[in-house]
Each structure stands twice: as C-alpha cells, then as structure tokens.
Amino acid sequence: MSSVSYHISNLLEKMTSTDKDFRFMATNDLMLELQKGSIKLDEDSERKVVTMLLKLLEDKNGEVQNLAVKCLAPLVSKVKEPQVEMMVDTLCSNMMSEKEQLRDISSMGLKTVIAELPLSSSGEGEVKSSASVCTSLISNFIFVVAILNCVFSVHPSTHSCFHSFFTHILCQLTSPRMAVRKRSILALGHLVPSCSPALFSQLTEHLLTELAKGPPTSVTRTYIQCLATISRHGGHRVGEHLEKLIPMVVKFTTVEDDELREYCFQAFEAFIHRCPKEMSPHVATVTQLCLKFMTFDPNYNYDDEEEEEDDKMDVEDGLDEESDDEYSDDDDMSWKVRRSSIKCLEALISTRRDLLLSFYSSICPALLARFKEREENVRADVFGAFSTLLRQTRVGSSHHGIIMTRLDSGVSREEEPAVTMLKKQVPVIVKALHRHLKEKNIKSRQGCFCLLTELAHTVPGALEQHIPALIPGIVFSLTDKSTSSNMRIDALSFFHVLLLSHPPQAFQPHMQVLLPPVVACVEDSFYKITSEALLVMQQLVRVMRPQGQSTTAGGFDPKPFVKEVFAVTLKRLKATDIDQEVKERAISCMGHMVCHLGDHLGAELQGILAIFLERLKNEITRLTAVRTITLIAASPVKINLSSILSEALSVLGSFLRKNQRALKLSTLACLTALVTHHAATIKPAALEPVLSELPSLVDESDMHVSQVSVTLLTCMANACPSSLAKISSSVLPGVFGLVHSPLLQSSALAAVLDFLQALVLSKTSNLSYRQLLKSLTEPFHSAPSSVDSSTIHRQSYHSVARCVAALCSACPKETPGTVASFIQEVKNRGSPESARVLALLCLGEVGRSGSLGGSKEVQGVIVEAFTSTSEEVKTAASCALGSMAVGSLSEYLPFLLKEISSQPRRQYLLLHSLKEVISACPASSLSPHLESIWALLFQNCECPEEGTRNLVAECLGKLTLVNPAQLLPRLKQQLKAGSPVARSTVVTAVKFTIVDQPAPIDSLLKDSIGDFLKTLQDVDINVRRVTLVMFNSAAHNKPSLIRGLLPKVLPHLYRETQIRKDLIREVEMGPFKHTVDDGLDVRKAAFECMYTLLDSCLEGLDVLQFLDHVEEGLKDHYDIRMLTFLMLARLVSLCPAAVLQRLDRLVEPLKATCTSKVKAGSVKQEFEKQEELRRSAMRAVAALLAVPEVERSPSMADFANQIRTNADMASIYQSVQGGEGGGLGPAESMDVN
Secondary structure, three states: HHHHHHHHHHHHHHOOOHHHHHHHHHHHHHHHHHHOOOOOOOOOHHHHHHHHHHHHOOOHHHHHHHHHHHHHHHHHOOOOHHHHHHHHHHHHHHHHOOOOHHHHHHHHHHHHHHHOOOOOOOOHHHHHHHHHHHHHHHOOOOOHHHHHHHHHHHHHHHHHHHHHHHHHHHHHHHHHOOOHHHHHHHHHHHHHHHOHHHHHHHHHHHHHHHHHHHOHHHHHHHHHHHHHHHHHHHHHHHHHHHHHHHHHHHHHOOOHHHHHHHHHHHHHHHHEEEOOOHHHHHHHHHHHHHHHHOOOOOOOOOOOHHHHHHHHOOOOOOOOOOOOOOOOOOOHHHHHHHHHHHHHHHHHHOOOOOOHHHHHHHHHHHHHHHOOOOOOHHHHHHHHHHHHHHHHHHHHHHHHOOOOOOOOOOOOOOOOHHHHHHHHHHHHHHHHHHHHHHHOOOHHHHHHHHHHHHHHOOOOOOOHHHHHHHHHHHHHHHOOOOOOHHHHHHHHHHHHHHHHOOOOHOOOOHHHHHHHHHHHHHHHOOHHHHHHHHHHHHHHHHHHOOOOOOOHHHHHHHHHHHHHHHHHHHHHHOOOOOOOHHHHHHHHHHHHHHHHHHHOOOOHHHHHHHHHHHHHOOOOOHHHHHHHHHHHHOOOOOOOHHHHHHHHHHHHHHOOOOOOOHHHHHHHHHHHHHHHOOHOOHHHHHHHHHHHOOOOOOOOOOOHHHHHHHHHHHHHHHHHHHOOHHHHHHEEEEEEEEHHOOOHHHHHHHHHHHHHHHHHHOOOOOOOOOHHHHHHHHHHHOOOHHHHOOOOOHHHHHHHHHHHHHHHOOOOOHHHHHHHHHHHHHHHOOOOHHHHHHHHHHHHHHHOOOOOOHHHHHHHHHHHOOOOOOEEEEEEEHHHHHHHHHHHHHHHHHHHHHHHHHOOHHHHHHHHHHHHHHHOOHHHHHHHHHHHHHHHHHHHHOOHHHHHHHHHHHHHHHHHHOOOOHHHHHHHHHHHHHHHHHHHHHHHHHOOOOOOOOOOOOOOHHHHHHHHHHHHHOOOHHHHHHHHHHHHHHHHHHHHHOOOHHHHHHHHHOOOOOOOOHHEEEEEEOOOOEEEEOOOOOOOHHHHHHHHHHHHHHHHOOOHHHHHHHHOOOOOHHHHHHHHHHHHHHHHOOOHHHHHHHHHHHHHHHHOOOOOOOOOOOOOOHHHHHHHHHHHHHHHHHHHHHHEEEEEEEEEHHHHHHHOOOHHHHHHHHHHHHHHHOOOOOHHHHOOO
C-alpha cells in the first residue's frame, strides 16, 4: 500500500470515530490533502473516500457536514467518472428524503459538484451527470430550481438534455412561493441562449398567452419579469416577437400597481439594449411612457415656491442653507417606477446616439425638471442619465473632431449641433444643481459634481458665466465637517477640471474665498485629499498670474496670497515620509509657484532651488524634478539658477545614460531650456558631461530621441558655440548617419537642417562650409560597384539635398560656386549615377529658395537630363524642375507648361514637376497662371496611360484648392461632358480636394459632393471604383462631408460588395484555364469604405444590415476575406450586441477558413496565403471569444471546443492571443488613407 493510500485510510478510519472532534479534524485533513495538486488516488481509495464523504453528509454535527460539502469540490477533479455519477445519484436520492436537514445539505453538495464538473471534450459525461440531476429532481421546488439554474449557467452546452423538462420549469412560474418563481425565471434565462428556435417561440407564445388571459397581478409581475430576463439572456431572439410583446407590456403600464410598472420598464430597458433595431418603431412610445412615469409621485406635492426661491441664487454666502425636509413613507413604492423609467431613458440615450438631437428637445428638459426629485436614489439615477447624455454628446464631438476652434488659417470648424443645443441649456443646468451642491446629502452632491465634471469636459468654457454660482457649493463640500473623504476628492477633482477648462480671469475675483479651503485640504492627513488639493493649488497659482502676465495685469495682485500658498506647499515639499504621489505633486506645485511667482519669493527662492537639486538626485523623484526644472528654466520671470546650474548639468548629463526613455527625453528638454535661457551663466566646461553622452543618442534606432538631441545641439551652437569645438569627431558622424538614413523625415529632418545652419554660422574653425558639404555628399561619389553606393536609400538623396540647400541659405556667398559644381557634376557623363542624381536634387532645393534665378544653363541641364537612359536621373530632373519653378515661378512655369504640351514622351515626368509647383506655391502666385494650367490639364485628362491620368487628377484637385469657388463648379460640369475616362479623372481629382485639415473648400464641397457621388451609379465599373476610393477618402478625412448622404449612398455601396458573375471570365493560358474576376477591385474598394465607416460614421449605419454584407465578404476572395475579418474584430468591440444577433451565421465561414487546408502540391505562396488567412480568421474568433456571452451560442461553444482540442488550431489561437504582438492590437488597424 502506498504512503498516500495508507494516510487516506487512517483519515477514513478516524472519520468513523464517535468523537465529533476526531471526525472534524480528519475531514479537515482530508480536504487539505485533496486540495494538493499532486495527490493521486487509486480506484479503491476513490470509492472509499466518496462513500465516506456522502455518509458524513448525514453526520449529526453541522460543522462536520459543512466540511464534507467543502471536500466534494476538490474531489470531483480527483476521481473518475463512475464515482462522480455515484455522488450525483446519491445526492439526488437524498433530495427526496423526508429529513429537511439532509435535503438542505444535499442540495448544497449537489450545487458544489455541478459547479466543479469538468468540461470534457465530448461532453458525454457532463450530459449524463446533468441529465441525472434533472431526472431525479424536477418534481421538487426551490432547491431543485436553484440547482437547475446552476447546471444551466455552468454547463451551457448541455442544455439540450433539459428541454424535456421545460414545461415543468414553466409551471413553477405560478408557484405561490416568490423565491421559487424568481429562481425559475433565472433558470429559464440561462436556458434561453441555446434552446431551439421552436422552443424559444413556444416560451414566448406561452408568456403572451398567459398574459392575455389577464392573470392576477402577482403572476403578471412574474411573467413580465420573465420577459425582461429572457430578453437579457436571449437578446436578439426576442426581436422577432417584439411586435406582439410591446403592446402587451405597454398595456400593463396602465395597471395601478407600482411593482408591475417597474417590471414593465425593466422589460423595455432589456428590449432597448438587446434589440435596438427591432425597437426603432417603438422608441417614441417608450419615450413618452418614460417621460410620463418619471414624474409619477402621487403621494408628494412639489411646492412651486421652492423653485421661486431658487431664482435668488446666492453667490458666495449662505453656505449653511438647509435642504428641504424629505418626504418619507415606507409603503410608497412609486419611487421604483420613477427609477426604472429613468433607467429606461438612460438605455435609450446610450444606445441611440442617432437620436441625440431629438433627445435634447424631449428628454433633456424632462431630466432637468427632475433634478428636484425627493428620493435620493432616484435623483442619483437622474444625474446618471443626464451624465450619459453629456457623454454621448462628447463622444460625438470628439469623434468627429468638430470642437469650435479658430485655426491659424482663419478657418473655423463647424460645431456639432448637439453641443450648440447643450450650451443653451447650461444656465438651466446650473440653476437646477445649485441647491443640491449645498445639501447635507452626500450622494446628491457627488452626483452633481460628476455631472458638472462631464459638462466641463463636453463643453469647455461653458461654465465661465456661472462660476460665481458654483463656488459656494465647492467651498461647502471642502469645508463641511460632515463631508466624507470621497466627497472632498470629488469636489477637488471637479474644481481641477473647472480650472483647466476655463480662463484664469474668471477665478481671480474669488481667490479670497477659494484659497483657504484648498490650503486646508493640502494640510489634510489623508494622502489622496492632499494629492488632489496640490493639483488644484497648482492651477490656482496659474490663476494668480497667468504665463507672460505682469504682476498687476488685469488689476489682480497675487501678493496677498503668495505667503499662504508658499508655506503650505513648502511643508509638503520638505516632508520625506509621505506618499510618492504627494511628493511628486508637491514638487510640481512648487515648481509652478517658482515659475509664475518666483519674483515674490525673495530669499526663500535659493532654498527651494536647493531642495529641487536634492530631489533631482533622488531616484524616486528625479523625473518630476527634471520636468519642474524645465518649467522654471523657461519661466518669463527669469529665475536665477546659477546656484544650482553647474551641479544640475552634471546630474542631468548622467541621466542621458539611463535606460528610462521618459527620463532621457525629459532631460534633453530640460537641457535645451537651460541652454536657451541661461547660456550666459553656463561655462563651456559645465556642458562637457552632457556633450560626452550625446553621440550615443544621435542614432536612427530612436528617431525622436535623436531629434531632441539634435535640437539641443542647435541651441548649444547658437548660445555656446565654443562648447562645440570638439564635436566633429564625436557627434557629427552620428548626425551625418541620420542624414543618410531612410528614416529621417519631417520634424527630425527640420531639426538637422537647423543644426547644420547653426553650426556653419557658429564659425567654429574645424567645421567650415566646405567640410560640412564634403561630409554630406561624399558617400554619393563612391564608385558604383562599392558597397556604400548600393546601400544608399532614395530618401537619403532628398535629405542630403535639403541639407545642402540649408547650408547655401546660411552662406549665400558660397552658393554660386556650389551651384556651378553641381551643374558640372550633372553634365559629366562619367560621374557616378548617384552623384548626378544628388546634384540634380541639390540644384532643385537650392532653386526652391530662388537662388538660381532664371538661369538658361540650368534649364538646359535639366532638359538634357530628361534624355538620360537612367530612370533615376530622369526622376531627379523632374523633382529639380518642380522645385526650381517654385522658387522662380515666372521664369520656369511657362517653360514647364510649354514642355508638357510639346513633349508627350516626357509628359509623366513633367506633370510630376507641375504637381510640385501647384502643391508648394501660394495661391496668390498661382492665380495669374490658373487658366493656362487648368486648360492644359483638361487636354490630358483622357490620356490612355492610367499613371498619367492619376497625376493629372492630383494636379486638378490641388489646383481646385487654389480657387474653389471658381473651379469646383467647373469640375462638376465635366462629369456630364466627358467620356468614362474623363469622369474617372474628375472624380479622382475630387479625392485630392479632401484634406485632413479644415480648408476654405469644405463648405462648397459639402454642398456638391452628393453630385460627385452620383457616379456610384455610373455604367462604367472603373468610374464606380474611383468614386468608392474618393468616398473612402472623405469618410476617413472629413466624415462630416458625407454623413448626411449615407441613406442615399449606402444602398449603392452595398450593391458593389456583391459578386457579379457577368464580370467573371476565363482566360486560357496555354494548357491551363485561369479565372479572372473584373469586379474584384471594385468589391475591395467597397469593403474598404465599409471598414472606414465603422470608425467615422458608425451612428449612421444599420449595423445588422452592415453585418449581412460582412457575412457575404467572409466567403469571398482572399483579399476581401482578410478585410472582413478585420471588420468583424472591429465590430465586436464597437457593437457586440449586434454581432451576437448574427453569431450563428458568422461562425460557419470562420470555421470553414480556420479548418481549411491547401491542396497538396501547391506552391509555397499558396501555403503562406492560407496560413495568413487562418491567422486573420483566428484573430476575429479571439475577438468574439472575448465577449462574455458568446459561448452561450451552441455553434460557437462547439467551435471553441474544437479549437481547444485541435492542436493545430489551438497553437494558432495561442499565437494570435499573445505570442506574436499580444492580442488584436496590430491586426485591428488598416491603412485606409
């Protein structure tokens, strides 16, 4: 006998002892043994343990019985199936016992066993055990229903076994015991997701039939509750029966029973959440009912005089105003009706953003009127519903990027209509909340602050006129002794948001009232209050003197408040035994004090700077200290940092060696601020620790760090040129490496240009113009066969050309000689191709600044380069001509237009030059040449070469932006006049008028884009394809242009997603036949549009109709399936409820893809494509399985089980889950631009 068996036998023997303590200890020891993962029982031991534990359930001692039940849970996974069946059978038999105690303990044991039953791959054991439970117990009452509920919820895939007991559960709905009825409802809820459609219809018809009979009110309540529950669990399946259900539920709202009405509104809420599309015809009815019953309070009379008193809103006094005596009646249940109707309204608001404008007309005023609600819980729900309305408004405005701002270009963005309506309601909101802000009731005040915080986020600045009315409430919550910590934190959090979203001048008159309570909170013993108060204090410092404002500007003098703020902040700054968050915020708050009010601190200032230096040396606080010193260094107050500068530079230099990227970037920003603003007090030797660390940071592996490092070098070259004497051998190789890198673009390139200009102007002896020029261009003069020449990337040519132009701009005297050398380089046929290409691009960039004038020699060089046999040289000549024309438009543009007309072979290259001219020249310069360019482009809009036509279209689009009022109508006219090729060119041109920034053309385009989109009905398939591409661009960059047109456009868009057999043809290729689908490109364009609309216009889509086309796409061509898998994963995160409604139809194509195999003998590419397709499908499956309710679907549960048991699919699932990139993040994004 093994040691484990022997030990178990000893325990079993002690369990038979007459001493209850022995039995208790032995059972406890057995439980500890079973909980060990390593224990293994032989067959004999299994049987003995099971028998003994079942016997102990009948023990006379209650504690021993409870322990025996606890032992059953770990035992289930340790014994074989026959023993589990024996446990279930015995427990079921005990449930029939006449002994009440044995029935109770056996029911607990049975629930424990069922909850622990493992999900076997076949499910047979699980089915058998569960069936045994149901067969044995269906005639019992409350314990039975509870156990069935447990079975259904834990083992959804076994529901099919219990359908025969369906009628028995329905019978329990009329049980006289409420607990039995409630648990029966829950059991039905768990049964619904996987029951057959016929059974579901039977359930719904049964409920409708019974409700139609007019049963007693108590039974009616149960049936209505049951409807709400099956809607929550079965969701979309109820949608088919809503036409019959809604009138029935509406009828019962007229019955004078508060609980029944509550259940009716709960049913409406479930319908709205689960069946949004099917509920659309009934939204108006439900809204009216909610608005009616949200005011249902028959036992209380709201005195109108209270509201008249509210008109006299005290501004900074009367903080002790008493709240009204609340009405109380234990028998009054009307508050439940009001609460459920308000929750129903909240469900409407959260699910139907498309009705937001109508909600502001109907629901918003009604909710505002209910702010006076007497019942605390209901009032909290009113605030919650209104906050949801605000969140929906904010989601819309931020999603579409339509917040009212005035840009540098002078173009004003359109404001969301809902935001405009909300702004009109702000005075009413503040008036309604004013009284509640000073109530003793904490829950009400918290609701007010949460609502006001949402309002400040949604419409920044809207509360400016009402700040005097809000201040008493804020002060009251911060000073009231009965206020809880959470209440103070909420008040401080709202105050912080208010300060951030409103101008400082609005708070200055109230500083005397606002400051004392905030100071008191900073001194609070609870660290969370202190931390939040320091954030508020930091903003109040900004209020005292906004950045750049003189001491007494605007008539506000901060001097009376400085001492108080300084003292309390200094106390927290000096403390070392406080929470980390408080330390950091104390440093930041004091930094803002020094930055804004440093001239008021006098002798205290040097002590503060010394503390900052100490915090800089501390590993825990160094990042915050670095950011604070950056702030102080750039302060307009001109703080003298000489006392800490030398040591601080040394410490900051050491931070550049650290691996912490955030610290590195903050340190570089800090050093830049110090060098820029305090160069006079910095000695060159003090910068050596910094310079020694910079070479390792200038590297293409982290372009942002490189950019910030080069910006610091530029500041050093401007402010401390002598410090750069030694960098030629250390930093410069890294900078030139960046210039030659293919990754250098945009802001990083601009930083390098500034640095080179600063360097050549610094007159450092060993860094002359000639040396820098040689270092930049040398790699391009290598022999063509060398390694360096073959590794030069195309981007580096343009980067070096920009750098050369920057050097010429800084040293104009050197420009003629440099230009001459480049001309000779281009003429010299013996020069390496890379050198000739670079020389042409350099000529173009130098000419962009106008330094070349109208040199005939340069024109001749360019024309000659067009005849080169090298494509690279011809392309470079095209770029150079365009750039030179930008610099000298009157000299080069006529020449360029003449060449386009007379040289058809060079037309493509010359159009590239013209595109550069149109893109880079200001509108005022182009205006005189507008007509000649327009005419020339339309002469070529029907060119047979598609590449040339696309260039013509881009030029037309960008030219239209120069004078949209004149040119856009002319573009529209061409739709009627031209051939299909011309129409496609015009539509493509429209795509290039849609830019991602606000532009003057936007309003004109919004009025006319509908005419361009009519080409979706064009007979020519290519015209329809380019129209879809244009529509996609509009949806991506400017969704506001097409949002109102969606009802008209979507049917045509969806039509293009369908496979057309008339566009599929067979092509013979020798002995093989190859199928060609001419409609594939237009279908791909349509599906790309659909993907874009998910992000930009979701509220304008009927998601279920959208899913119908996604479903078809899942069975289409490889490229389209890849798109639809992405769409499905995106839809799961955006609209999980709608996806669940279509789940059974979506599973089959996913399963087909995941289980498909490539034919033997296929080429390698086929295997790779199939593998990528399976991975993409599995990402969509992973997204689906992340939805909690998804495995209630039998087909999805079976597929999930198949994935777990199939090694190949399981490995793919694991890899997309986390092994390669972590989940769905990278896969969910798609370049749609």
